[in-house]
Amino acid sequence: MPSRLGEIPPNIRTVTARATVATLGPAGTDAHAEATRHFGRVLLADSFNAAMDLGLSDDVLVLIAAGFVERDEHTVVDSWVDMHFRNFDRMSLVATWESSTKPMCVAVNLARAASMDTMRSIAIHPATAAFARIFVPDATPRYVNAKPIAVQWAKEGRVDGCIGSLDIVQENTELEVQRIWQPTMVWCLYEPKGSALDGT
Numbered sequence: 001m002p003s004r005l006g007e008i009p010p011n012i013r014t015v016t017a018r019a020t021v022a023t024l025g026p027a028g029t030d031a032h033a034e035a036t037r038h039f040g041r042v043l044l045a046d047s048f049n050a051a052m053d054l055g056l057s058d059d060v061l062v063l064i065a066a067g068f069v070e071r072d073e074h075t076v077v078d079s080w081v082d083m084h085f086r087n088f089d090r091m092s093l094v095a096t097w098e099s100s101t102k103p104m105c106v107a108v109n110l111a112r113a114a115s116m117d118t119m120r121s122i123a124i125h126p127a128t129a130a131f132a133r134i135f136v137p138d139a140t141p142r143y144v145n146a147k148p149i150a151v152q153w154a155k156e157g158r159v160d161g162c163i164g165s166l167d168i169v170q171e172n173t174e175l176e177v178q179r180i181w182q183p184t185m186v187w188c189l190y191e192p193k194g195s196a197l198d199g200t
Contacts, residue, residue, distance in 0.1 A: 007097060007099075009095045009096075009097060018040045019039050019040055019041070019060070019061055020039065020040065020041040020042075020043060020058075020060040020061065021035050021038075021039040021041070021042055021043070021060060021061040021062065021063050021189075022042075022043040022044075022045055022051040022052075022054040022055045022058070022060055022061070022062050022063070023035045023042065023043075023044065023045070023048075023051050023062065023063040023064070024044070024045060024047065024048050024051055024065070024145075024146060025044025025045060025046065025146070026044060026146060026148050026149075027044065027148070028147075028148040028165060028167070028168045029044075029146050029147060029148060029165075030065070030101045030102055030147070030165065030185060031048075031063060031064075031065060032044060033102055034063065034099055034185075034187055035063050037099075039061070039063075043058070043060065046145065047070070047145055048064050048065070048068045048070075048080075048083065049070075049078065049083065051063070051064070052064070052083060052087060052091065052190070055091070055190060055191075055192060056090060056091070056192055059192055059195060061094075061189060061190065061191050062091070062189070062190040062191075063187060063188070063189055063190075064080060064083065064187070064188045064189075064190065065080070065127065065185050065186070065187060065188070066080050066096070066185065066186035066187065066188055067080065067127040067185055067186070068080040068083065068127065069126040069127050070126060070145065071126045071143050072143065073142070073143065076126070080188070084188075087190070089193070090192065090193055091190040091191065091192060091193060092190065092191050092192075092193050092195075093188055093189070093190055094189050094190065094191050095188075095189040096186060096187065096188050096189070097186070097187055098184050098185070098186050098187075099184060099185060099187060100182055100183070100184050100185075101165075101182060101183055101184065101185050102165040102166065102167060102182075103165065103166040103167075103180055103181070103182045104128065104131065104147075104163060104164070104165060104166065104180070104181055104182065104183070105163070105164065105165075105166045105169055105177045105178070105179060105180045105181075106122075106131075106135050106136060106161060106162075106163055106177075106178045106179045107151070107154060107161055107162055107163075107164060107169045107172075107175040107176060107177050107178060108154075108160060108161040108175065108176050108178055109154050109155070109157055109159075109160060109161055109174055109175055110174070110175075110176055111157060111174065112157055112159075112160045112161075113160040113161060115178065116135065116136055116161065116178035116179060118160075119136050119138075119139040119160040119161045120138065120139055120140060120160055121139055121140050121141075121142060121159040121160045121161075122136055122139040122140070122141055122142065122154075122159055122160060122161050122162060122163065123141075123142045123143075123144055123149070123150035123151075123153040123154055123158070123159045123161075123162040123163075124141050124142070124143065124144070124147075124150055124162065124163045125143070125144060125145070125146060125147050125150060125163070126143050128147070128163045129141060131163055131181070132163060135163075135178075135179050136161070139160065139161070142158070142159050147162075147163065147164045147165050147168065148164065148165070148168050150162040150163060150164050151164035151165075151168045151169055151172060151175070154172075154174075154175055155172045155174050155175060157174075161175070161178075162175075166180060
């Protein structure tokens with residue numbers, strides 16, 4: 001039977017409170033928030049790829065968002081499915097669950113644009129591109145590896161605005177919240193093959 005929203009599977013739950021997990025940083029990402037909810041110690045990496053490498057080198061669990069996608073200005077360069085298949089012989093997928101993200105928002109730097117409707121550039125994590133197309137279809141996306149970095153770019157005036165987590169945006173007086181929503185994400189928990197949870 002699947003877990004309820006926000007709960008990890010019962011067979012994994014007893015392990016996580018004392019376990020170390022690697023996931024995407026910096027502090028303030030959805031991955032950081034989800035890892036902190038369930039695990040005793042959280043190691044933050046600059047990318048999900050770096051988190052996977054950390055899991056392998058330090059023999060710890062790794063928490064990856066199923067929505068993971070990485071891109072440059074022109075094309076997708078990596079994704080969850082590519083990462084999953086690349087590591088099929090080194091990592092075991094031991095649990096998946098669905099959980100609400102932190103509330104997200106579109107925020108505008110009022111020194112650069114008067115409102116969401118007048119934004120011409122927006123910093124986003126590639127996983128939030130669908131929301132950018134819905135809420136700010138005329139803004140050109142600039143891609144970053146984590147929503148807190150998108151907020152930083154908007155704060156610095158490198159773009160007109162961003163899609164970020166509401167709590168991080170609200171720490172920055174330069175930004176004004178324009179639209180708020182809260183979707184869910186599917187989380188994938190990995191362990192190096194041959195470790196305790198893996199059972200091989």
